[in-house]
Amino acid sequence: QLQLQESGPGLVKPSETLSLTCTVSGASITNCCYYWGWVRQPPGKGLEWIASVYYTGSTYYNPSLKSRVTMSVDTSRNQLSLKVTSVTATDTAVYYCARHLMNSHDFWGRGTLVTISS
């Protein structure tokens, strides 16, 4: 059964880099034709799509975050990673890893809360 597990530090200082990993089990991230992405949700607010990647390395970013975000895949470990640089309090959110096609995000991880604070 497919499982997505986000992991990373729960607390990051302002101006530093936020780094998260999503470990996929129960399926290979190289399976045709799924993309893998990150979505975040600030406390009490709505969902925001961050980025997506195909196992070949093709990436797509939210224009509003593109200058600070890098997403990559490690096919040998069946993992995805997300880095957000120069974080501020507005980057405080639950970060979800999700599988998707063009038409929907059909499978989600449970999410991990990242707080930006000194």
Next chain:
Amino acid sequence: QSALTQPASVSGSPGQSITISCFGTRSDVGGYYHVSWYQQHPGKAPKLMIYDVVTRPSGISDRFSGSKSGNTASLTISGLRAEDEADYYCSSFTTSNTFVFGTGTTVTVL
């Protein structure tokens, strides 16, 4: 890219039908058939309820239905039940090969 616009809240009594609207543009909702809807209960991950405007994934009740007209998509919940009380988000693929989510709607069962 701007978030799709949804009403902040919608309410209804058990057994009634409610409709949640999702307003976009020609670059997202109006440009593709790739509109999806998600249900999110407090503290939980979003759950896919509708994709490709009208299609329900396996296991999703037929009380949930979707539609689209121009730049506006809609989710209708019929036979409203207490367990339908949750936040609902629409989403669309865009002409820039990105995704955009809606602002979210809180459904309250009276």
